[in-house]
Amino acid sequence: MESFFSRFKNPLVLIAILLAQTIALATQVRRADDPLHPDGRNIRLIRMWALGMISPFERLSTLSGHSLRDTWSNYLDLRRVREQNEDLKKQLDRLRLERAAISEDAVEAQRLRGLLDFKQHYLSQTVAAQVIGTSGSDQSRLLTLDKGYHAGLKPGMAVITPDGVVGKLRDVFADTSQLLLLSDPTSGAGVLLQSTRIRGILRGSPTGSLVIGNLTPDERIKPGEKVLTSGGDMVYPRGLTVGTIESIKLDPENQPYTLITLKPAANLNQLEDVLVVTATSDTLDPKTQDELAKDAQINAAAVNAERLPSLHEAKDAAAPDDPNAPGAAMPPPDNSRDLVPKPKPILHPDKYSSGSAPPATDLQPGGGKPVEPSVPVEKPPTDSKPDR
């Protein structure tokens, strides 16, 4: 017996190592049903230790890398800061106008939504975090963030960038957390096609692309259509941009359904700073509501200015020098006859026409012709003698 173990010591050790890991795998597969706690306590500890060993170096590398890059970009930025400043001012003005234009619609939409009793989840609180590392494997699309539960993060929280949704938190430790990207094969999200309003389930793939499966072929679905979160998964708030449809083809493994491939709105391969959505609310916060209301008032004033003609006079008078401008003719002088309305010339005059009646001085009471008296009027005596 002793000779057997000593003779096959090496393969036996290998078998023991493989067996132990196989048992570990089996226990993990059994636990994978809870999406918020995919790992057991022991597995979570192993992940925490491994990340605790690697993350300080990742944090240091990220910090030094950013310092070097910031120094260089500061130097470059100084050279063109004035030009950029002017551009940004113009952009800010344009954005203000755009915001004023849409804010009225936003307020109205919110009111209507309230009337219809929709539950819209607004992002009320986010925490900015920095990507300090990756899983290092193309089998697992996972990133390491520099914030953990000390910053208020919890597993299952949605992670976004200004461009769109990027994923959700998987494991959260004290000062680090793991972000599971949408492109990971184990990821999923409820989505909505923007123009057709068709709902679907988005998932990652082993190649790292985003796909929507299990949709029957529909001619209305076209490449280029925007895809938003539907909010049905209770992880991602509704209405956030996910990406655009890149291609549509029949799913070779799941006929007759289609396989829709998306181009993600955010660059999932080059993420640096992200926002973790730590809280949502059913209504907008009071400050944002006030801002929207103010913008709506400004917009209403602008609409009135467009509609009321009196407010156009100042605008028209502001450009009298331009002879080609509409309404740029000189106004008539105060004593001009043009100021008095003139009647149109008479084509067929009659007794009612202007000017046909005699002047009032020529008129006599009772009419124009002398009337014969009905009682004979005694004429005064003349110089002739009466007959005897």
Next chain:
Amino acid sequence: MADHSYTSRRELEEYRFSPVVAFAVPLTLLLLQAYLPKIFHKTEILDLPLLAVIFFAVARRNPIAGALTGAAIGLVEDALTGLPIGINGMSKAVVGYIGSSIGVQVDVENPITRLLMIFGFSMLQSAMLLFINRMLLGYRDIHVLWLHEIIRAGINTVVAIPLFLFLDRFKLRD
């Protein structure tokens, strides 16, 4: 005679490493593996932890040490991913074991041998990952793009040759 030759070769070419190197080199390669794809996304095709396993296994020529080294590095790698812990642990334990066993019998200092060995082990690991995912974990929809795996093996080989030449300097003869 054969036994004599086997023993002599093993005695001549069995190396050890200082504890600092034995700990710092795999850790550095794990760190680079986790950090480089953040800057250059395409570098995730590399498998630097696998290169560490091959290097230490072949140099030590001890199958048990090779298997344990492979399992340890693989488990840390798994812990950094969202994958079940043990996938890379198992595949790298096998690679470490076979690497140590081969190292006893062939001249692994020869660049051509190294080249073939690294390429072969990279392909072996891809095959083992497919087997573990499909057979042990039941992920039937997982497919391997073999062309991609061949490219991965080629790139790993290209990176490994200068890396091994550099790491050879830390070898200590028993």
